[in-house]
Amino acid sequence: MELAQGNDDVRELRRQLEETNKAMWSLYKDLDDRNAELDRFALIASHDLKEPARRVMARLDRLEAECGDRLDAAGKDHVADMRQTLERMTTLIEALLNFARVTSQGGPFAPTDLNAVADEVVADLSSRIREAEARIELGELPTIDGDPLQLHPLLQNLIGNALKFRKESLPPVIRVTSRLIADDSCEIRVADNGIGFDPRYAQQVLQPFRRRHGRGRYDGIGMGLAICDKIATRHGGTITLDGVLGEGTTVTVVLPRNHAVRPAPTEA
Ligand SMILES: Nc1ncnc2c1ncn2[C@@H]1O[C@H](COP(=O)(O)OP(=O)(O)O)[C@@H](O)[C@H]1O
Ligand SMILES: [Mg+2]
Incomplete structure (x- = not known):
């Protein structure tokens, strides 16, 4: 009688354990999906930011080449500052891309x-x-x-x-x-x-x-x-x-x- 009760308890515990396990995997999968979504977002966002940054840089190059001699000291300073900021922005975008690529473009083990x-x-x-x-x-x-x-x-x-x-x-x-x-x-x-x-x-x-x-x-x-x-x-x-x-x-x-x-x- 007691043995049968014990077996039932074990069965019940096992069932509960399996359920917990299932719930845990589903949570894990959910988290994994969300991380993947975040990565995709970072990948797309940073990729799309690269093009406008490149275009502004090209404009700055032209500004310097075509109008450089008409700029006074303050104007030259502004251009230099913009160039520096843009270079830093490009570095940040590149870093964000590298970060997202760890999972999206990881190679085989x-x-x-x-x-x-x-x-x-x-x-x-x-x-x-x-x-x-x-x-x-x-x-x-x-x-x-x-x-x-x-x-x-x-x-x-x-x-x-x-x-x-x-x-x-x-x-x-x-x-x-x-x-x-x-x-x-x-x-x-x-x-x-x-x-x-x-x-x-x-x-x-x-x-x-x-x-x-x-x-x-x-x-x-x-x-x-x-x-x-x-x-x-x-x-x-x-x-x-x-x-x-x-x-x-x-x-x-x-x-x-x-x-x-x-x-x-x-x-x-
Ligand atoms: N070996 C180290 N000794 C002292 N501080 C460190 C070391 N490694 C990392 N750090 C600290 O952790 C921060 C983040 O490191 P990291 O992500 O490599 O960025 P970064 O090298 O661009 O500063 C660093 O800015 C620094 O403050
Ligand atoms: Mg470092």
Whole structure:
């Protein structure tokens, strides 16, 4: 009698669990659809903004070429200012497009040797590394299932930031290390001895166009980490920042090593 009751309870619990599971998947699907919609919006909006920006720039070129000598100092100043603003706008549009493309134009996943990716990134950044007199220490990195065309900019943005936000008084030392963690995932860390940042803003700087270090001193528009975050998410992973103001920053990326059970997301 008690056994039968127990079995019924288990059956009922299982039914409830299945229902919850179904509801969760439907929510997840909904969220995924909304994200895809947002991406499409960003893609179309930024694409459509490019053309008018290009036309205004062409007009400015003509204005300078045809009427440049009739402009006085103030007029020339206005033109220069407009040109600068327009260039910045074009950079922002381009960044927004790149952000939207992470999901809409992501490539297939394949076994990717992160040592090779890191070597390529260091080669790409070699002139900046030399100029900063930086030392890059690359630890042994794993091979993971991923999109090599995205894992490259992921590491490049992180090492690029570590180079950019360096202390003037100290040659940068940037360590890229990894370790395997539970759940068949790996953790990649990029640690620097730069200017650091207030960890209260660790979440905020992952959002598009959010920066903690002002324009003027450090160039950039605040899209690098947002793109890294999106790439990590597309790979089923996460990214977190840890920093101490004035002492350095560590960025930790956790990525699954295998996607046998979870194929690469296709069209967003
Ligand atoms: N290694 C780092 N050291 C200190 N601050 C950092 C580091 N990486 C990122 N940040 C902070 O996070 C902000 C956002 O980074 P990111 O999205 O790459 O934008 P950007 O490089 O264009 O400023 C930066 O403006 C900076 O304030
Ligand atoms: Mg950056």
